[in-house]
Amino acid sequence: MKLTEQEQAMLEGEYGWATKKAIEILVTLGEIYGADNLIPVTSVQIAGVSYDNLGEAGLDFLDKMAKGGGEARVLTTLNPAGMDIENWEQLGISTEFAENQRRVIDAFARMKVITSCTCTPYLSGNLPTYRNHIAWAESSAVAFANSVLGARTNREGGPSALAASLTGRTPAYGYHLTQNRSPDIRVNLQTDIQGTFQFGALGKVIGEKIKRTGNYKIPFMDGISSASLEELKSFSASIATYGGITLFHISGLTPEAYLMAIPNIHISINRDEINQAIDSLTDGNVDEIDFISLGCPHLSINEIAQLAELLKGQKVEKEFWITTSRFTKDMANRMGYTEVIEASGAKFAADTCCVVAPIKGRFKVLATDSAKACYYAYAKNKFKTVFLSFEDVVRSAIG
Amino acid sequence: MKFLGRKIYPGVVSGQALVTKMAISFFGGVDPESGEIVERDHELQGISIAGKVLVFPSGKGSTVGSYTLYRLKHAGYAPLAIINRECETITAVGCIIAEIPCVDQIPIEKIKTGQLVMIDAKLGLVEI
Numbered sequence: 413m414k415l416t417e418q419e420q421a422m423l424e425g426e427y428g429w430a431t432k433k434a435i436e437i438l439v440t441l442g443e444i445y446g447a448d449n450l451i452p453v454t455s456v457q458i459a460g461v462s463y464d465n466l467g468e469a470g471l472d473f474l475d476k477m478a479k480g481g482g483e484a485r486v487l488t489t490l491n492p493a494g495m496d497i498e499n500w501e502q503l504g505i506s507t508e509f510a511e512n513q514r515r516v517i518d519a520f521a522r523m524k525v526i527t528s529c530t531c532t533p534y535l536s537g538n539l540p541t542y543r544n545h546i547a548w549a550e551s552s553a554v555a556f557a558n559s560v561l562g563a564r565t566n567r568e569g570g571p572s573a574l575a576a577s578l579t580g581r582t583p584a585y586g587y588h589l590t591q592n593r594s595p596d597i598r599v600n601l602q603t604d605i606q607g608t609f610q611f612g613a614l615g616k617v618i619g620e621k622i623k624r625t626g627n628y629k630i631p632f633m634d635g636i637s638s639a640s641l642e643e644l645k646s647f648s649a650s651i652a653t654y655g656g657i658t659l660f661h662i663s664g665l666t667p668e669a670y671l672m673a674i675p676n677i678h679i680s681i682n683r684d685e686i687n688q689a690i691d692s693l694t695d696g697n698v699d700e701i702d703f704i705s706l707g708c709p710h711l712s713i714n715e716i717a718q719l720a721e722l723l724k725g726q727k728v729e730k731e732f733w734i735t736t737s738r739f740t741k742d743m744a745n746r747m748g749y750t751e752v753i754e755a756s757g758a759k760f761a762a763d764t765c766c767v768v769a770p771i772k773g774r775f776k777v778l779a780t781d782s783a784k785a786c787y788y789a790y791a792k793n794k795f796k797t798v799f800l801s802f803e804d805v806v807r808s809a810i811g
Numbered sequence: 812m813k814f815l816g817r818k819i820y821p822g823v824v825s826g827q828a829l830v831t832k833m834a835i836s837f838f839g840g841v842d843p844e845s846g847e848i849v850e851r852d853h854e855l856q857g858i859s860i861a862g863k864v865l866v867f868p869s870g871k872g873s874t875v876g877s878y879t880l881y882r883l884k885h886a887g888y889a890p891l892a893i894i895n896r897e898c899e900t901i902t903a904v905g906c907i908i909a910e911i912p913c914v915d916q917i918p919i920e921k922i923k924t925g926q927l928v929m930i931d932a933k934l935g936l937v938e939i
Binding site for chain 1: 820873874875
């Protein structure tokens with residue numbers, strides 16, 4: 413791989429131990445995946461923040477990178493942590509976990525990483541523009557940034573995203589290259605889809621269908637006439653979770669779609685398949701719901717306004733977590749939404765979410781509007797799930 | 812027998828091979844406290860990778876698995892070296908941060924468990 417003088421100096425240790433480690437990671441990955449060179453990135457999103465996933469080893473490594481002089485060279489933000497950094501006690505998080513989680517956040521802060529702790533960086537000050545090269549981890553945000561924003565990123569892991577941050581570079585391969593962004597399968601939607609939960613179900617149907625073929629990875633979709641920010645956020649999370657999809661195009665909606673030749677290979681999706689997907693995401697009994705969560709991916713301010721409307725004057729009987737970013741929570745405070753929502757008995761869990769918080773086995777049945785949350789509820793936390801629309805999730809909490 | 816592969820992380824070691832034809836998920840599939848493979852129905856289930864030249868086709872699973880290799884190294888349960896058919900991000904990054912010699916693009920079916928293997932990873936060299 414061809415390196416610039418500065419990159420060569422990083423590799424020789426002139427920028428300190430942490431930068432050397434970081435560029436070693438990038439050069440090795442570049443060689444594995446056949447990159448000719450490294451390219452500058454404008455933005456990084458790091459995953460692997462929850463102590464529940466990192467453990468002592470991950471924390472130890474981050475600490476060593478911070479001590480080794482590691483410093484973010486470009487705008488870098490963080491994925492959700494394992495707890496609300498200001499309000500962890502109320503969510504039943506242990507003091508020991510909170511202490512360890514704080515040490516993780518501190519290590520990132522020492523490296524000048526913005527400790528945003530959200531899976532929706534694009535709603536919180538980290539919004540790449542069209543054709544920007546970026547290095548993002550967090551599969552839902554990766555799919556959103558590539559597809560909806562038209563920025564360019566591979567699906568990074570925690571350490572490779574950190575390496576990109578500390579060097580401001582990423583190896584030029586995969587989705588960074590124009591020729592690798594063309595769709596290879598056309599998906600025709602033959603029914604109307606509305607709301608975050610239906611878009612989540614659609615992501616599952618398409619993701620699983622494409623995964624089954626084994627040969628295709630970039631869908632070109634038509635038959636979707638409009639989609640809101642929240643619907644695309646939900647769809648991106650779901651298609652990444654169920655199909656490992658990193659980039660999709662929607663005719664008339666996403667920025668690169670009009671540049672693309674429509675693939676000959678073609679599948680269609682009908683109403684029955686959407687309904688089957690919705691049914692398949694419910695395996696729990698409605699009467700046994702003991703945990704309710706909205707905010708996977710993190711809720712937007714618009715969704716919180718809607719939630720405040722639905723919860724006004726109501727009483728929530730069950731554990732109900734509203735997961736969002738600190739940015740959005742602060743705006744909810746200012747608008748009086750927080751007061752209305754908390755008066756109902758629902759709890760804000762900012763900085764975290766039900767996928768990365770240490771809650772394995774704590775509940776039996778989760779109600780949610782997120783197809784992604786259903787997947788991890790089972791895989792990681794051993795909960796059953798009830799999959800409902802946003803409004804019905806709120807009704808299940810107060811019913 | 813000598814094979815020439817590709818350097819992932821340098822180092823010269825020799826040790827006993829532990830071979831599997833199945834992919835390994837370090838996060839969730841290996842106990843970081845003991846080095847034992849704990850993935851259900853894995854052909855190495857119950858066997859420790861500590862101190863072995865671990866030979867497997869490729870890594871799989873969560874990218875947090877890189878940190879598991881780092882943790883194994885610091886607990887003294889890491890493999891001595893890793894030989895892959897085709898290395899991927901999780902194993903490569905794990906080897907770099909844990910400083911475990913690693914070579915890929917090796918015909919791993921020619922190596923048998925228990926054989927003494929010498930590796931000079933910088934040269935991509937593997938010798939049985």
